Amino acid sequence: MYHAFHPFTVEHYTTLLIGFGVLGVLIVMGRYGGSPRQVASCLLTFCCLSAYPLSQAAWLSFDIDQSLDNQLPLHLCDVAAFIAGFAMITRKPLLCTLTYFWGLAATVQALLTPAIPVGFPAWPYITFFIQHFAIVGVALYLPIVQSWRPLTPWWKSPLIAYGWILIYLLTVMIINRVLHSNFGFAMHPPENPSLIDHLGPWPWYLVSMSGIALVLFLVLALPFSRSSARSK
Numbered sequence: 330m331y332h333a334f335h336p337f338t339v340e341h342y343t344t345l346l347i348g349f350g351v352l353g354v355l356i357v358m359g360r361y362g363g364s365p366r367q368v369a370s371c372l373l374t375f376c377c378l379s380a381y382p383l384s385q386a387a388w389l390s391f392d393i394d395q396s397l398d399n400q401l402p403l404h405l406c407d408v409a410a411f412i413a414g415f416a417m418i419t420r421k422p423l424l425c426t427l428t429y430f431w432g433l434a435a436t437v438q439a440l441l442t443p444a445i446p447v448g449f450p451a452w453p454y455i456t457f458f459i460q461h462f463a464i465v466g467v468a469l470y471l472p473i474v475q476s477w478r479p480l481t482p483w484w485k486s487p488l489i490a491y492g493w494i495l496i497y498l499l500t501v502m503i504i505n506r507v508l509h510s511n512f513g514f515a516m517h518p519p520e521n522p523s524l525i526d527h528l529g530p531w532p533w534y535l536v537s538m539s540g541i542a543l544v545l546f547l548v549l550a551l552p553f554s555r556s557s558a559r560s561k
Contacts, residue, residue: 377414380460432468
C-alpha cells in the first residue's frame with residue numbers, strides 16, 4: 330500500500346532537509362580531498378547515471394498503468410541526470426555548463442514542487458528524490474569542488490545553456506505531438522501544484538517559462554562575473 334504525495338507537508342520538508350544535508354556532507358567531503366573526495370564523486374556520478382533504471386525498477390513494484398511519460402527518459406531532469414553523470418566523468422565544458430545552469434534553475438524547482446504521485450516510503454518516491462538531489466549536487470559540486478567556471482565573458486555560458494534548453498523544448502514538443510505524451514510538461518502542467526500553474530494557459534506558459542529560464546541562467550552566472558572581469 331502507498332499514500333498519495335502532497336507537496337509542502339512535513340513529509341516533503343523533511344525530505345528536502347535530509348537531501349540538502351546529504352549534499353552538504355558530500356561537498357565537504359569533496360573539498361577535503363583524497364579518499365573522501367573520491368567517495369563523494371563516485372556517489373554523485375552513480376546516482377545520476379543509475380537513477381533512471383532504478384526508477385523504472387521501482388515502478389515495476391506498483392500494479393498501475395505506466396504512461397509513456399514515465400517510461401522514456403525524456404523529461405528534462407532525466408536528460409539532465411545523464412548529462413550530470415557524464416560531466417563528472419569527462420569534465421567536458423558543455424556538459425558542465427548544462428549541468429550547472431539546468432540543475433540549479435530547473436531541477437531545484439522540481440524538488441520544491443515534485444511531480445510524483447506517491448509518498449514515502451514508496452520506492453519511486455525515493456528514487457525520484459535521489460535523482461533530483463544528485464543533479465543539484467553535481468551542479469554545486471562542479472564549481473565548489475572541481476573549480477569549474479563559466480566561459481568568459483560571463484554571459485556566454487548562460488546563453489549556450491539557454492540555446493540548448495530551447496532545442497530540448499522544440500524536440501520534446503515534436504515527440505509529444507507524435508506520441509501524445511507530455512515530456513518536459515510542454516503540453517500541459519503536471520498534476521501536482523507547480524510554478525507552471527501561475528504562468529498562464531498553454532502555450533503561453535511555455536513563453537513565460539523560457540523567459541524565466543533566461544533570467545535565472547543570467548543570475549546564476551553573476552557570481553562569476555567578477556572573476557571573468559579579473560581574467561580579462
